[in-house]
Amino acid sequence: MNKAVVTKPNSLQWQFFMGCVNKLFNPEIKSRFNSLPNPNKAQLKFEVEDKLKKFYLKPGRKINFVFQLIHKKDLRNIFIDDDDPYPDVGGYSVLIRDTSKELTPNHNLTEKDIKENMKSASVSLGWIAEKLNFTKFISIIGYESIDYSKRKPTPALNKVINPKIQLEYQSILDSRFPAGRVPWLGFQAGQDFRNHPLHPSRGYQWLFQSKLGIPCNDK
Known part of the structure; x- marks a missing residue:
C-alpha cells in the first residue's frame, strides 16, 4: 500500500475503499458496509476521492492505474447499462483505468529554451x-x-x-x-x-x- 496516499491503513474510509475494490474482483463476497447509513457512506466516499485526487495531482513519476469511486447510478453515464450487474458496496463502485500504455506529451521546455x-x-x-x-x-x-x-x-x-x-x-x-x-x-x-x-x-x-x-x- 502506497504510504503517500494511505497514511492510516486501518481508517474507516480506506477499509470502505478496499471493500469496494475487493467486491470488484470478487463479487460474491459480503461487505459490512452495506448496512451503513447512506450519509456515512457518502462521507467516506468523499474522503477517499479527496485523498486520491491530491495524490494524482502531485508531480512525480507516471501513474499506471487510476482509481475512481462513484455511485452506481452514475455508471450508466459512463459505459454501464442498467441491466449490467456491476459490483457495488452499498451503492458505490470502483472504476480502474489502465494508463500504462497511454502516451503523454513531454513539452520539455525550460527558461533557457524560451525567453x-x-x-x-x-x-x-x-x-x-x-x-x-x-x-x-x-x-x-x-x-x-x-x-x-x-x-x-x-x-x-x-x-x-x-x-x-x-x-x-x-x-x-x-x-x-x-x-x-x-x-x-x-x-x-x-x-x-x-x-x-x-x-x-x-x-x-x-x-x-x-x-x-x-x-x-x-x-
Whole structure:
C-alpha cells in the first residue's frame, strides 16, 4: 500500500475503499458496509476521492492505474447499462483505468529554451485648465510588444503520435505564447482637491481615463 496516499491503513474510509475494490474482483463476497447509513457512506466516499485526487495531482513519476469511486447510478453515464450487474458496496463502485500504455506529451521546455521579451514605452503631455476649476488633462501615446528571442515553443511528443495531434498541441502552445505588438492612445482627465496626497482627511478626487489600442497586421 502506497504510504503517500494511505497514511492510516486501518481508517474507516480506506477499509470502505478496499471493500469496494475487493467486491470488484470478487463479487460474491459480503461487505459490512452495506448496512451503513447512506450519509456515512457518502462521507467516506468523499474522503477517499479527496485523498486520491491530491495524490494524482502531485508531480512525480507516471501513474499506471487510476482509481475512481462513484455511485452506481452514475455508471450508466459512463459505459454501464442498467441491466449490467456491476459490483457495488452499498451503492458505490470502483472504476480502474489502465494508463500504462497511454502516451503523454513531454513539452520539455525550460527558461533557457524560451525567453520572453516584453517592451513598452509611452510619452505623455499634460496641462491644467484654470477656467475648468483646475482640471488636469493628460494625453498619452504608447507602444507595447512581446516576442521570443530564441525559438517558438513546440511540443516534444513521441514520434508515434499522429501528426494531427501534434498540430493540436501546437495550437495550444501558440495560444499560450502569443507574440505581437500594439500602439495605443490614452487620455486622462481629473481633479484632486484632497488636503493631503497620502493621508487625506477631507476633500475629493475623481479621474476619467480611456485607452485605445491600434490594431497591427502581425504575421
